[in-house]
Amino acid sequence: xxxxxxxxxxxxxxxxxxxxxxxxxxxxxxxxxxxxxxxxxxxxxxxxxxxxxxxxxxxxxxxxxxxxxxxxxxxxxxxxxxxxxxxxxxxxxxxxxxxxxxxxxxxxxxxxxxxxxxxxxxxxxxxxxxxxxxxxxxxxxxxxxxxxxxxxxxxxxxxxxxxxxxxxxxxxxxxxxxxxxxxxxxxxxxxxxxxxxxxxxxxxxxxxxxxxxxxxxxxxxxxxxxxxxxxxxxxxxxxxxxxxxxxxxxxxxxxxxxxxxxxxxxxxxxxxxxxxxxxxxxxxxxxxxxxxxxxxxxxxxxxxxxxxxxxxxxxxxxxxxxxxxxxxxxxxxxxxxxxxxxx
Amino acid sequence: xxxxxxxxxxxxxxxxxxxxxxxxxxxxxxxxxxxxxxxxxxxxxxxxxxxxxxxxxxxxxxxxxxxxxxxxxxxxxxxxxxxxxxxxxxxxxxxxxxxxxxxxxxxxxxxxxxxxxxxxxxxxxxxxxxxxxxxxxxxxxxxxxxxxxxxxxxxxxxxxxxxxxxxxxxxxxxxxxxxxxxxxxxxxxxxxxxxxxxxxxxxxxxxxxxxxxxxxxxxxxxxxxxxxxxxxxxxxxxxxxxxxxxxxxxxxxxxxxxxxxxxxxxxxxxxxxxxxxxxxxxxxxxxxxxxxxxxxxxxxxxxxxxxxxxxxxxxxxxxxxxxxxx
Numbered sequence: 274x275x276x277x278x279x280x281x282x283x284x285x286x287x288x289x290x291x292x293x294x295x296x297x298x299x300x301x302x303x304x305x306x307x308x309x310x311x312x313x314x315x316x317x318x319x320x321x322x323x324x325x326x327x328x329x330x331x332x333x334x335x336x337x338x339x340x341x342x343x344x345x346x347x348x349x350x351x352x353x354x355x356x357x358x359x360x361x362x363x364x365x366x367x368x369x370x371x372x373x374x375x376x377x378x379x380x381x382x383x384x385x386x387x388x389x390x391x392x393x394x395x396x397x398x399x400x401x402x403x404x405x406x407x408x409x410x411x412x413x414x415x416x417x418x419x420x421x422x423x424x425x426x427x428x429x430x431x432x433x434x435x436x437x438x439x440x441x442x443x444x445x446x447x448x449x450x451x452x453x454x455x456x457x458x459x460x461x462x463x464x465x466x467x468x469x470x471x472x473x474x475x476x477x478x479x480x481x482x483x484x485x486x487x488x489x490x491x492x493x494x495x496x497x498x499x500x501x502x503x504x505x506x507x508x509x510x511x512x513x514x515x516x517x518x519x520x521x522x523x524x525x526x527x528x529x530x531x532x533x534x535x536x537x538x539x540x541x542x543x544x545x546x547x548x549x550x551x552x553x554x555x556x557x558x559x560x561x562x563x564x565x566x567x568x569x570x571x572x573x574x575x576x577x578x579x580x581x582x583x584x585x586x587x588x589x590x591x592x593x594x595x596x597x598x599x600x601x602x603x604x605x606x607x608x609x610x611x612x613x614x615x616x
Numbered sequence: 617x618x619x620x621x622x623x624x625x626x627x628x629x630x631x632x633x634x635x636x637x638x639x640x641x642x643x644x645x646x647x648x649x650x651x652x653x654x655x656x657x658x659x660x661x662x663x664x665x666x667x668x669x670x671x672x673x674x675x676x677x678x679x680x681x682x683x684x685x686x687x688x689x690x691x692x693x694x695x696x697x698x699x700x701x702x703x704x705x706x707x708x709x710x711x712x713x714x715x716x717x718x719x720x721x722x723x724x725x726x727x728x729x730x731x732x733x734x735x736x737x738x739x740x741x742x743x744x745x746x747x748x749x750x751x752x753x754x755x756x757x758x759x760x761x762x763x764x765x766x767x768x769x770x771x772x773x774x775x776x777x778x779x780x781x782x783x784x785x786x787x788x789x790x791x792x793x794x795x796x797x798x799x800x801x802x803x804x805x806x807x808x809x810x811x812x813x814x815x816x817x818x819x820x821x822x823x824x825x826x827x828x829x830x831x832x833x834x835x836x837x838x839x840x841x842x843x844x845x846x847x848x849x850x851x852x853x854x855x856x857x858x859x860x861x862x863x864x865x866x867x868x869x870x871x872x873x874x875x876x877x878x879x880x881x882x883x884x885x886x887x888x889x890x891x892x893x894x895x896x897x898x899x900x901x902x903x904x905x906x907x908x909x910x911x912x913x914x915x916x917x918x919x920x921x922x923x924x925x926x927x928x929x930x931x932x933x934x935x936x937x938x939x940x941x942x
Binding site: 422605 | 672683685687713718719725782809860861
């Protein structure tokens, strides 16, 4: 926490603020969009309108927002099955995301992917991967293309603490360093791999940070509930990647307010833990931050209202949207648009 | 026209495509400076340089994952998995990632890549370096699966695979690397999804793949000279897409079907062909379709044992002869 305190002091310096009002409002707005959309997804699940599974980022919004606001158009995001937040953070509409969760025809993939596979390449969202660790090497490949062609985009790969114990994590880290790829690995350490505390199943206290040295990378562990801190670290890592400085591994400490997935009431958590972390709710922290910087309650309320409106309108649009037509069942298996495996 | 080995045909096919298109890049273990453990990629590093021909760590997941990320964003990677048995350690990409990303994303995600891999027995490497695993890949919707039997097909099908917009698993047979064949000069591009009748005949259709093709041809020769049985040998070449028209057409002519498969028996590719023929050409058949396969066991290392279990010309000929009642 000492690092966080130090950052807040720096941030509170006022007119010399390195982030600035416009970016701060963007960071807040992004977090609120994620918060409200995720909360709505949960409500719709309770109404049996969100089908299949879903993995919410309630409580973890600052990480997706911090990176989303730091990344440039053209930079690429690689997300996990807990990827609604990162998809929204790149500017994908709430309607497209909720539509996919509700498996309607207006969804991002018209219901063919579902909650765990959100992708919107026009926004640089290069897919959400539901097999733990799979997308770290894939992000390396996208970064290899940037390096090979001299493109200046950066690939940013988000994953949970549980991912640090799977082989692909270690293969990707070594590979990225050896090839000096413009890729950023962002570990969202929310303290639980799924139901089991990450500390119970990991050899080191910081699941990502303590592995960094094995790949010649500095240990970076930050407060993932403070969007300013995330944003600054993101800018640093993006600049490093863009200037051929190679990969970064950043561990962001955070906490999910809900269970692992929609089926999980999270009863394994010790009493009081959730309440303690809710004191450090990223949205709450950021509202206070805005006020420190002289943003008025009215400005904040305006953002809240605009976000609520977007989410409400999206919800209504999704409820009214038709289910996907069955003729898409057999499309896009192969690049010719069809599914033929024989003549 | 030059006589090339199957191994040199691999390098020629890759070089042809890398010369044509700067987006074609190549990665794998020991493929660059060392020229590949099977010496199938000699000279590519020198010709195309370290940015396009890159050695990787022993990290099969990183190799296939990186190939996919590069393919999604505009390159056309060729990735080598040294032994096809190792597909098991990176099967997530083969089974879950390459073939499903386009479908799941409703057509957004592209995955134009080729995985080349050394497949098959004959080197006495035992159960984890000798398998024929083409059927592991054939069963997955979204992949294409190719296995050439001769140097000319290696060049042409490799070029077709590189130019194909879908993920293609390209099985090279390790025991075929030293075999030779005529390959014309100039650019060669074949067509995926086409089988080839490599020996016309009228009494029985023998479908074979990769190393089993020369063995089927040898058996056909034996059957003709020793028993007067005139076999048609079909080199299946491409398991997905599968050229069922050529196979059904052949069966319509010969009225008998045999498959010769190196894979262990259960769920081998021949079962699918037999099923299609039974379903669509049952009344063309004058007798039951017969599958000649490796038995359903892990492969042994000792040459005497390995030779006993792989289909060979004698076993193919004997099975066909007995089945035809000669």
